[in-house]
Amino acid sequence: MSLALQTFSSVKDANAALQAAGTRYLGGGTLVVRAANEGDVSTSSLVRVTDPGLSRIAVADGDVRLGASVTMAAIARHPELAALAPAARAVGGPAIRNMATVGGNLFAPAPYGDFAVALLALDATIVTEDGETPIEAFLASRDTSRAIITAVGFALPKVESFRFLKVSRVKPKGVSVLSIAVVLERTADGTVSSARIALGCMADRPIRAIAAEKALLGCKLAPGEIAPALAAAGEGVAPITDPIASAWYRAEVLPVHLGRLLLG
């Protein structure tokens, strides 16, 4: 392995260094060091930033801002982020969660990146030195993204309005067959007034189930009422095939698991 690591105290200097060919940003190492160990020689230089601000969690007036270097373990144990703990705990085992970062998860290819699925459902904003980008636009262009992510921001969901499910074959921890995150608003009588559904493993990166979101509006969470939403869940998906599951299998079980998540 031939890798040179450059350490910077500021994001600005690191951003400049990151423009060089063959350079990648090092967060927790669970993606880029893994790639290097696997024999990926396309990266010759790694850049990291030690600014402690990147590891900060700020919760104020219902708004959350997670520094890009915040780890899954830090989210899982934060008392004000209890709603997100299931999504953070879905990532890896304890050692991985001590290393894997919010910023890195946004770049994790399927079947990884379960926390990014939650961020997509939460309609998060991706923050760089150049400004802020909605997560959907960011995910669409992430392959060519060269600006270091400094933070993600979103409105803190109520515990009862955020639902997350990761399905894996190995218990208690395994790689995703699929993951689903749902943010639901409901009126006093339980009717769905807004829905945002994000899916993992249903493409090479997290995607929204827009047809299912629309079909869920005006429904109560009862088997008969959500049936059209479940039937629409697979619209536009292109699941991955890997040793965990085939694309066919993932598409077949998606409505089953979405139904369990909505009715559970």
Add this chain to the structure above:
Amino acid sequence: MAKVPVQFTLNGAEKAEFIESGTTLLNALRDKIGDTSPKGGCHQGTCGACSVIIDGELRLSCLTLAETCNGADIKTTAGLAEGGVLHPLQRAFLDAFATQCGFCTPGMIMAAKVLLDRTPNPSREDVVEALSGNICRCTGYEPIIQAVLVAARANSQNAA
């Protein structure tokens, strides 16, 4: 390739080495410093055999670059026994037949140590969760879970 200096505390002893930039902590520990207790299994963060404790947190040394550990306090399974007396976890692993081929054992013990340091009386579910990032292909896990529970009881009896 330029060499870079690294210095950290390993099992209570100061260590300083010159390593090639980009060297993983696993390779630095095994090939440079001579602590072969962390094992290189998958090098992908999947198996947990390389687990070490860095500043009190369980981490995977195969995915950690040694240069990022400057000034850190690193603990490995090789540093657990004191004066030839095995750590209660090591004793329990032996007594419960929790070791067969032994390759996963140092990683399992590191994961269990972090658990017991924070949760002296863990439930079975706590143990399963703590070991969930470590793969064993021999034992079927049950003897390992039992060993950790036995070690926890031994610890709490010593403390009482």
